[in-house]
Amino acid sequence: MSDHHKETTLPSSRKKNLKVLFGIGTGNAMEWFDWNIYALFAVFFAPQFFASGSPMSDLLKTFGVFAVGFVARPFGGVLFGLIADRRGRQFSMTVAVGLAAVGSLIIGLTPTHETIGAWAAVVLVTCRMIQGLAHGGELPSANTYISEMAPREKRGLWASLIYFSGTIGIICGAVLAAVLSGILTDAQMSSYGWRIPFVLGGVFGLFALYLRSRLQETEIFESSAKSQKSESQQSKPSLWSQIREHRRLLVRVAAMTVGSTVNYYVWAVATPAYAISVHGVDPSGAMWAGAAANVVFIIMLPVWGTVSDRIGRRPVLIFSGIMMITLLFPLTSIIRGQAWQLFVAMAIALVFMAGTVSIGPAVFSEMFPTRMRAVGIGLPTSLAVAIFGGTTPYLQAFFADKGIPGVFNWYAIVLMAISVATVIFFLPESKGKDLTAAGEVSESLSPSSV
The missing domain is CATH 1.20.1250.20 (MFS general substrate transporter like domains)
Incomplete structure (x- = not known):
């Protein structure tokens, strides 16, 4: 390889790697941010969705909805895992971060119980289920994508990005909670302050959606997909x-x-x-x-x-x-x-x-x-x-x-x-290990x- 070719190839490869890491990391951070701000701000928005007259009762109901998100996660893992194995890792994790962003944005913009009655709680439950599906789907999609894109000799280092970026998302949510609760009164937090993190999560999540939509599919998946196309429909094993x-x-x-x-x-x-x-x-x-x-x-x-x-x-x-x-x-x-x-x-x-x-x-x-x-x-x-x-x-x-x-x-x-x-x-x-091996x-x- 000539010196000139090295000079043009290495920066291009480095730029591609940075694009991959940034796209995965940004989306993963926003997924974890969206997931955790619910618990951080629950005490402020609980009365806005349930309005039972008892703050503790409202909070318990809100945390019950939080548990619904956990119930939805296994279904998201299977659904988006199946999508990732059939349609592609890049497509699956792009849809996952998009769903999480939409769920967060809707929660942040939903009218309160005082305006739409019990429908406020219905919207909250629905959005939390959507986020649960998305968060459960983020894990197999992003994990598989980053492992297949990583150089085999650095796969462990690249894999650490998942918890690295996720923890940054959690810390950002905690810092935002500390800042907002410090500059706004309790009344202001209950009125509109709690909406700020959900709207921010939705907006930045849509930005992550844009970044991921521009990523390439992994060569390992594309190679596997081509080989599967050559198989007869009868010989292809079912998921189960x-x-x-x-x-x-x-x-x-x-x-x-x-x-x-x-x-x-x-x-x-x-x-x-x-x-x-x-x-x-x-x-x-x-x-x-x-x-x-x-x-x-x-x-x-x-x-x-x-x-x-x-x-x-x-x-x-x-x-x-x-x-x-x-x-x-x-x-x-x-x-x-x-x-x-x-x-x-x-x-x-x-x-x-x-x-x-x-x-x-x-x-x-x-x-x-x-x-x-x-x-x-x-x-x-x-x-x-x-x-x-x-x-x-x-x-x-x-x-x-x-x-x-x-x-x-x-x-x-x-x-x-x-x-x-x-x-x-x-x-x-x-x-x-060579992930392209049969x-x-x-x-x-x-x-x-x-």
């Missing part, structure tokens, strides 16, 4: 036959997800509220401690992704999982009544949590054949997140209220132990045989 054929891999993905999703929701999401209600930590200090700890989490994600590209996926997953099991009780005991204690505990936990989640998209993509890669990721992960992740804050608060918080800690430890054991006994090393990681392979 593929699920039955790879059922063991699906179970492994779910088993690897249960531990990480519970511990992620504990340390990245629920612990500040737990510290406020159980240990009396100052609310403002707890929120800032949580935000600062998540910055540590963001920093560590690409670090672990890079390490996995050097030494392998299995060592990273096993080491970080064992550290979470070992440190859960000691870190919980650190949290007393001070915000700095909360930050220390969360920051240490999230250093190792980053290891368990950063390379998930790469690991799961390396497990499945191209024709069902998105469904293979979306179905088991969305089910595990909905069942175990969605109930984590409630169970943590429930056992604390009963005076037996240690029971929840053992629950989280057992689930993480299941995830680690699955990696040790059933996950072959797949670092640098044969994927065999279900009969043991770790030692790779």
Whole structure:
């Protein structure tokens, strides 16, 4: 290759990579922003949609709608996973971010109960279901896309973008909540302030839709689609036959997800509220401690992704999982009544949590054949997140209220132990795997045989 050709090709390749990363990251950040601002602002908009006369009753109904979104996520995982495997990864994740943006925008613009009566609650439930479908669909679509677009020697690093960008979206929502609640009165927040994040989420989500619509489809999917076109219609396996054929891999993905999703929701999401209600930590200090700890989490994600590209996926997953099991009780005991204690505990936990989640998209993509890669990721992960992740804050608060918080800690430890054991006994090393290969990681392979 001539020097002139190198000079023209390398910048072009770098520009393409940046376009891909920015398109995926922006959309993923807005999906997580849209998903989490609902809980952050629920206390302000609950009376606007239900108006029962009891603030607590309105809030409980609003959080009930929040749970509806979690119920919709597995259906989104299957639906958009199927779309991604049939129509393309780029098309699927573009539609997903568009649906999330529309749902957010409609919530932000919907008239209140005082204007349209019970229809306000109907619109809220509908939009939250749409967002649940979209959020469940974002995971298999974006995870598969970024794994197939990444250079095989940097797939772990690229995969870390999913939680990296998602956490940025969560932090932006938290900062916006802090700013708005600081400059607006409670009356103003209840009147119109709560609408601002939903409208912003919708507008920026439509911008992400535009960015994703300009991305190219992955070469791996296009190559697979061409080969499938040459097959006779009768010889093409149905979705359910593929699920039955790879059922063991699906179970492994779910088993690897249960531990990480519970511990992620504990340390990245629920612990500040737990510290406020159980240990009396100052609310403002707890929120800032949580935000600062998540910055540590963001920093560590690409670090672990890079390490996995050097030494392998299995060592990273096993080491970080064992550290979470070992440190859960000691870190919980650190949290007393001070915000700095909360930050220390969360920051240490999230250093190792980053290891368990950063390379998930790469690991799961390396497990499945191209024709069902998105469904293979979306179905088991969305089910595990909905069942175990969605109930984590409630169970943590429930056992604390009963005076037996240690029971929840053992629950989280057992689930993480299941995830680690699955990696040790059933996950072959797949670092640098060629995703274009016709044969994927065999279900009969043991770790030692790779």
